[in-house]
Amino acid sequence: MMGYGRGRALRHSRFQWVLAIAAIGAAVALPVVLVSVGGGVSQHELANLENAGYQIVVSAGGSHGIAGAHALSQRILSVASVTVASPVLSVAIDAFAPNGAVSPVLAEGVIPGEFTPTLGPTESGLFPSPLPLGDPSDARHYANGSFDGPATYDVLVSTPLESAFHLRIGQQLLLSQSTNRSLGVEYNITGSFGVPPTLLGPTGAFAILVPLSDLQVLTGYGAANASSVYDAADTIQVAVAGSVSTNPSALSNVRDQVQSLVPFYSVTSLTQEAEQLQSASAVLTGFYLALSSVGLTVGLIFLALVLLRRVEIDRRSIGIRRALGLPAWSIVGGIMREGVYIAALGALAGVLGGYLVVESLARWATAAVQEAAQLAVFDPVILSAIVAGVVGLSVLASSVATRAALRTEITEALR
Amino acid sequence: MTDEVRPPLIELARAARTYGRGTADEVHALRDVDLTMPPGEFLSVEGPSGCGKTTLLNLLGLLDTPTTGEVRWDGRPVGNLSDRERSRLRLTGVGFIFQRFYLLPTLTTRENVELPMRALGLPRSERARRASGLLKEVGLGGRERAFPHQLSGGEEQRVAVARALANRPGVLLADEPTGELDTGNTRAILDLLVRVRRDRGATLILVTHNPEVARRAGRHLTMSDGTVVRDVREA
Numbered sequence: 309m310m311g312y313g314r315g316r317a318l319r320h321s322r323f324q325w326v327l328a329i330a331a332i333g334a335a336v337a338l339p340v341v342l343v344s345v346g347g348g349v350s351q352h353e354l355a356n357l358e359n360a361g362y363q364i365v366v367s368a369g370g371s372h373g374i375a376g377a378h379a380l381s382q383r384i385l386s387v388a389s390v391t392v393a394s395p396v397l398s399v400a401i402d403a404f405a406p407n408g409a410v411s412p413v414l415a416e417g418v419i420p421g422e423f424t425p426t427l428g429p430t431e432s433g434l435f436p437s438p439l440p441l442g443d444p445s446d447a448r449h450y451a452n453g454s455f456d457g458p459a460t461y462d463v464l465v466s467t468p469l470e471s472a473f474h475l476r477i478g479q480q481l482l483l484s485q486s487t488n489r490s491l492g493v494e495y496n497i498t499g500s501f502g503v504p505p506t507l508l509g510p511t512g513a514f515a516i517l518v519p520l521s522d523l524q525v526l527t528g529y530g531a532a533n534a535s536s537v538y539d540a541a542d543t544i545q546v547a548v549a550g551s552v553s554t555n556p557s558a559l560s561n562v563r564d565q566v567q568s569l570v571p572f573y574s575v576t577s578l579t580q581e582a583e584q585l586q587s588a589s590a591v592l593t594g595f596y597l598a599l600s601s602v603g604l605t606v607g608l609i610f611l612a613l614v615l616l617r618r619v620e621i622d623r624r625s626i627g628i629r630r631a632l633g634l635p636a637w638s639i640v641g642g643i644m645r646e647g648v649y650i651a652a653l654g655a656l657a658g659v660l661g662g663y664l665v666v667e668s669l670a671r672w673a674t675a676a677v678q679e680a681a682q683l684a685v686f687d688p689v690i691l692s693a694i695v696a697g698v699v700g701l702s703v704l705a706s707s708v709a710t711r712a713a714l715r716t717e718i719t720e721a722l723r
Numbered sequence: 724m725t726d727e728v729r730p731p732l733i734e735l736a737r738a739a740r741t742y743g744r745g746t747a748d749e750v751h752a753l754r755d756v757d758l759t760m761p762p763g764e765f766l767s768v769e770g771p772s773g774c775g776k777t778t779l780l781n782l783l784g785l786l787d788t789p790t791t792g793e794v795r796w797d798g799r800p801v802g803n804l805s806d807r808e809r810s811r812l813r814l815t816g817v818g819f820i821f822q823r824f825y826l827l828p829t830l831t832t833r834e835n836v837e838l839p840m841r842a843l844g845l846p847r848s849e850r851a852r853r854a855s856g857l858l859k860e861v862g863l864g865g866r867e868r869a870f871p872h873q874l875s876g877g878e879e880q881r882v883a884v885a886r887a888l889a890n891r892p893g894v895l896l897a898d899e900p901t902g903e904l905d906t907g908n909t910r911a912i913l914d915l916l917v918r919v920r921r922d923r924g925a926t927l928i929l930v931t932h933n934p935e936v937a938r939r940a941g942r943h944l945t946m947s948d949g950t951v952v953r954d955v956r957e958a
Contacts, residue, residue: 628825631786632886633814634842636806718786722825 336658417523627721
């Protein structure tokens, strides 16, 4: 380390040290928070994907864009290795509780017998099995596209909704496609289902589950006339046999066969989705780091200024050393050591600060932020890379000061 | 201290040093000075303030380069040496004693003396042995752990002398080494320098205003306005 002046100069340089460490620490804390929380949420989403009970998703552009959902599911089921084809329609409707409470809820229409096998390990424990929604195949009410069969008018409610509306199994719940109660239909509450303990889970808190054809008719997304059948869904979730689900090329082969059945729809395997998510996560991480580089640049400029100031203060000391014949590297080394030391302390303070920020968010922030923060992952490789990057860049920042030190005229410095 | 050194033959050939060349503040600190210093000579440099004494010392000690002319060590021009080579020559061949001591305030007495030896890469034990010996020689055997601000002016200058001798240089350059000392300390420092020069055969170049100090030298240089106006050798 370069020699210090005594008293005031020493206190002054310590203050500058603290400021430089704080500036670098703040710059490092930002990416630590963003990368750890962002990475944690991504990993969580990835785990949800990997734990899903289906492997292929058929979807269409626009709102409720899949037409002929019942028939199409049957055709997909005929593809070799496909064990389940579960069409899902999600529509926001209004629920009118017996106690007069009204709330918009997210309704999901499913074919009960197809829906249950698509639940992952996390979700399957939350739903009654089999689903108490009457006809497991939804074929009776659908009645080959006529929607003339008898509807069961059974509904499952989520436990938060059950609790908020003080609902009980056996009660009636009026569901309507709008706030107009007169358009509503009475449904029997035949059961409830739980929601994962996180808002970031796959199921919304205020939700209901009804047979697909019931929801289609209620919301106008299922109807028949003389010339055509309107039988809409948002997605069809497809599960394959166990041996195929773990074999990427076999899964890809099944995906291709499904795609050939529905050339105008998007057919993706969850493997692809996971890859896309990982890729998006990597882009986001890069974006976070790029964003943080602005703060880091400011921190490093501050470090360079602190070191330049030190060279100014130590000008005579540098002149004496050079006059005595001390090699340039020993003077450069002293400045570099100081720069690296400050940067390393700042980076470590930033990592610690970032960790404490995430911990604080996990305890005291709003519910959604809390849950995101609780998912944070502190990857030692990424954190080490951040610290190493900062330390590496500090060498660059120090070089400004070392150039100034080496340009010091000995005779001028000793005057 | 009996280590024999081989001081170089130092020459200045029409050496001039101009500061602020081409500006309104142009100063000719040294004008076409010719000087030959045989090895082992004791030279005093006298003259009024601003006559170019320190500039001459800086050129001889490779702290500065002439604007025109040449400085040669053993016949070799040093103007073409790289900064690294000049630093090395200063480290191994020159011992500086400055008027204002220029000790490093954060280092102890012993660390200040060890500094040039550390740069030379001497082992710790050798550095410690040599620093202790030198400090004893300058009468500061018990002050090894003291910091410069805990020393008197005379003591600080003696530490500076010990530091100048640390790497056993062939050339000792002293810029008014007794300028800030009382009579007793002046005599002690001068006795020490003369003894070192005699025992080790080093070249000693001493800038002074003090005629009593100058009288101890074997050759006397008087400068005025950047030129040598008198160069006298004792018989």
